[in-house]
Amino acid sequence: MNGIPKNQIRLTVAICTYNRCAYLRDTLSDLAKQQYSDRDVEILVVNNNSTDGTVEFLSGYVHEGNLGFRWVSEARQGLSYARNRALSESGAQYVLYIDDDVFLDEDFIENWIQFIDANPTMTEAGGPISVHFDDGQPQWFPMVLKQMLGHHHPYDQDQNYRSGDYPHGGNMLFHRESALKLGGFNVDLGRSGTNLSGGEEKELNRRIIQSGGIVRYNAASGLRHRIGKDRLTKTYFKKQARGIGIGDRNSAISGTDAIRWMLLQSLKLSGSIIIAFGYLISLRPAAAKALIQFRLEVIKGYFSAE
Numbered sequence: 001m002n003g004i005p006k007n008q009i010r011l012t013v014a015i016c017t018y019n020r021c022a023y024l025r026d027t028l029s030d031l032a033k034q035q036y037s038d039r040d041v042e043i044l045v046v047n048n049n050s051t052d053g054t055v056e057f058l059s060g061y062v063h064e065g066n067l068g069f070r071w072v073s074e075a076r077q078g079l080s081y082a083r084n085r086a087l088s089e090s091g092a093q094y095v096l097y098i099d100d101d102v103f104l105d106e107d108f109i110e111n112w113i114q115f116i117d118a119n120p121t122m123t124e125a126g127g128p129i130s131v132h133f134d135d136g137q138p139q140w141f142p143m144v145l146k147q148m149l150g151h152h153h154p155y156d157q158d159q160n161y162r163s164g165d166y167p168h169g170g171n172m173l174f175h176r177e178s179a180l181k182l183g184g185f186n187v188d189l190g191r192s193g194t195n196l197s198g199g200e201e202k203e204l205n206r207r208i209i210q211s212g213g214i215v216r217y218n219a220a221s222g223l224r225h226r227i228g229k230d231r232l233t234k235t236y237f238k239k240q241a242r243g244i245g246i247g248d249r250n251s252a253i254s255g256t257d258a259i260r261w262m263l264l265q266s267l268k269l270s271g272s273i274i275i276a277f278g279y280l281i282s283l284r285p286a287a288a289k290a291l292i293q294f295r296l297e298v299i300k301g302y303f304s305a306e
Helices: 021-032 056-059 079-089 108-118 143-149 178-181 200-210 234-251 257-280 285-304
Strands: 011-017 043-048 068-073 094-098 124-126 129-133 171-177 215-217 223-227
Touching: 011 021, 011 079, 011 108, 021 043, 021 056, 021 079, 043 056, 043 079, 079 094, 079 178, 079 200, 094 178, 143 234, 143 285, 171 178, 178 200, 200 215, 200 234, 234 285, 257 285
Parallel strands: 011 043, 011 094, 043 068, 124 215, 129 223
Antiparallel strands: 094 171, 124 171
């Protein structure tokens, strides 16, 4: 199906991708199976300088589902640039961001549309994200850290996000004009190529809250984030931990933010030591080591940020 005229679109499902062609193919396959049939939802893929055959795949791709489909390229490297391109490129009332490596149930889009209808005044929303290990969970990985792999399930029912919680990028919706008025995502934050720093989602959420926006949780529209072997190496694990720390430092506004962050990390490190002791008792020393290393790498990343 070709693209739908912009003035007829209610929802743009935006997928920002960088060198994940095999996963993207599967995600688009799940979107092609969506039950939702009204011609007011489109899929928009934003290619961010991929070199793995993504351009060739998208150039020849024919979408066979009920949703519209088109793709664009964003030359400026970085996830925030790609997400902002989706905001400006879409003509829809809402933009829903999903990752390029997810599994979706057939009612995923239909559930989001129903949630939009039930919450016409919301500015931002998030949905549940569970973790799917393509090749099984490795013994060394401590599941207490599953949030670093995208896991997001803060509540059991629809509600406003509480202070300190915010939607995660793998399943995150914005009222498009509201996000644009706030300037979109901060391009100085977030992943860029192989740089795994973050903080852009939390920072935009903070501006939305400060502007009086309403942020809702959609408990019915969950997805599964796929984790392949490439994201379960010790090198990637360490790099992502440092990226989290760097993103937190770069998104800190004041000295008070820094003090609050250090206090929180002290509590997390103390709690991790207790949990690591439990892993040792259960004969999982590698998981105990990985948990403590993760906390230390986050702290190193924070203090290494410029």
